[in-house]
Amino acid sequence: MMSDSDSGTVLIDKNSEKEPTDDSPKTSEKTKTNFDVIIIGAGPAGYTAGIYSSRARHDTLIISGLLPGGQLMNTTDVENYPGFSDGIMGPDLMQVMRKQTERMGTTIIDDVVVNVDFRRSPFKVLTASEEFEAKAIIVCTGATPRKIGIDGEQTFAGKGVSYCATCDGAFFREQPIAVVGGGDSCMEEAIFLTKFASKVHIIHRRDEFRASKIMQERALSNEKIQVHWNSTVKDIKGDEKVKQIILTDTKTNEETSLDMGGVFVAIGHEPNTELFKNQLELDENGYIILKNNTETSVEGIFSAGDVHDHRYRQAVTAAGYGCMAAIDVDKYLAEKK
Numbered sequence: 001m002m003s004d005s006d007s008g009t010v011l012i013d014k015n016s017e018k019e020p021t022d023d024s025p026k027t028s029e030k031t032k033t034n035f036d037v038i039i040i041g042a043g044p045a046g047y048t049a050g051i052y053s054s055r056a057r058h059d060t061l062i063i064s065g066l067l068p069g070g071q072l073m074n075t076t077d078v079e080n081y082p083g084f085s086d087g088i089m090g091p092d093l094m095q096v097m098r099k100q101t102e103r104m105g106t107t108i109i110d111d112v113v114v115n116v117d118f119r120r121s122p123f124k125v126l127t128a129s130e131e132f133e134a135k136a137i138i139v140c141t142g143a144t145p146r147k148i149g150i151d152g153e154q155t156f157a158g159k160g161v162s163y164c165a166t167c168d169g170a171f172f173r174e175q176p177i178a179v180v181g182g183g184d185s186c187m188e189e190a191i192f193l194t195k196f197a198s199k200v201h202i203i204h205r206r207d208e209f210r211a212s213k214i215m216q217e218r219a220l221s222n223e224k225i226q227v228h229w230n231s232t233v234k235d236i237k238g239d240e241k242v243k244q245i246i247l248t249d250t251k252t253n254e255e256t257s258l259d260m261g262g263v264f265v266a267i268g269h270e271p272n273t274e275l276f277k278n279q280l281e282l283d284e285n286g287y288i289i290l291k292n293n294t295e296t297s298v299e300g301i302f303s304a305g306d307v308h309d310h311r312y313r314q315a316v317t318a319a320g321y322g323c324m325a326a327i328d329v330d331k332y333l334a335e336k337k
């Protein structure tokens with residue numbers, strides 16, 4: 001490891017087991033590890049933050065995480081992102097956002113952050129192989145669909161169990177499909193799936209929905225949708241693919257088996273905040289609490305997107321938050337000078 005004396009930048013030769021010497025070539029194979037700003041996560045929030053941060057002339061790094069592009073990589077048509085009059089596929093949208101971010105000068109590394117140290121500045125962000133430092137951080141790690149937590153769910157993930165109707169609905173033409181949940185997402189998914197399914201079964205654990213009245217009305221008035229109230233999915237069975245689900249009636253404990261081609265789980269999302277549990281203030285559901293515009297409970301650590309926003313959860317709002325966080329970081333760094 002060596003320090004570039006002009007910038008204080010530490011360079012690492014990724015291809016060498018040995019520590020590079022002063023006369024090692026400074027090529028693109030080397031990764032800088034000191035930045036003004038590190039953005040953790042590469043969904044719409046992370047990329048937008050990168051664009052604004054780099055345009056404000058801050059040396060900016062994005063560490064993308066396991067799924068560069070975030071949740072939109074698992075969607076098909078995106079019709080509500082402004083600027084695309086004919087709609088755009090989710091992965092294509094993320095690809096152009098990434099290109100735009102790189103063009104602005106942001107460094108992007110496809111790696112996973114395994115630890116952070118936000119106790120003092122410069123803040124530390126660690127991957128399995130490297131340690132990065134920055135004067136400010138923007139956390140854009142998003143949220144992940146919640147799991148039911150039964151064995152069959154894991155066994156048949158991608159083989160009939162799905163978390164995204166728009167991505168996978170078309171695979172279940174003329175088959176019975178179960179949708180688990182009771183909120184707006186569940187209603188939306190169930191209604192969407194009636195386009196393909198022979199019948200849609202909503203499985204809800206209580207006797208009333210949490211969803212908005214209008215969404216409930218739409219679902220309940222759809223002839224293809226049947227609701228199983230007070231029911232939980234005990235198991236999912238099949239061979240290569242899902243064939244049946246076993247329901248338990250929560251009032252009587254009675255078990256019923258239903259033939260099913262697919263199971264869509266729509267029971268909400270979990271914010272990706274495991275890394276920040278002991279470092280940032282989180283609410284009772286694990287979402288990051290913002291204290292001062294987009295700044296978190298720690299001065300110098302900002303956040304944008306679904307990791308703090310459980311209300312709107314849209315690509316366009318996440319992008320908006322990314323912009324806001326980068327502007328807040330710019331002000332923070334200017335005041336620090």
Ligand code: NAP
Nearest residue numbers: 148181182183184185186188205206210266267268269311
């Ligand atoms: P949500 O509102 O939190 O609803 C989650 C549903 O899943 C609840 O009905 C809950 O049951 C059920 N559930 C949770 N954990 C479960 C488990 N382990 N097993 C079985 N069922 C379980 O989540 P969401 O539907 O994803 O919506 C999140 C937010 O996005 C909401 O604010 C919603 O309004 C918004 N949204 C809006 C739209 C729209 O306006 N078009 C579309 C989608 C989402 P209980 O009710 O018994 O707790």
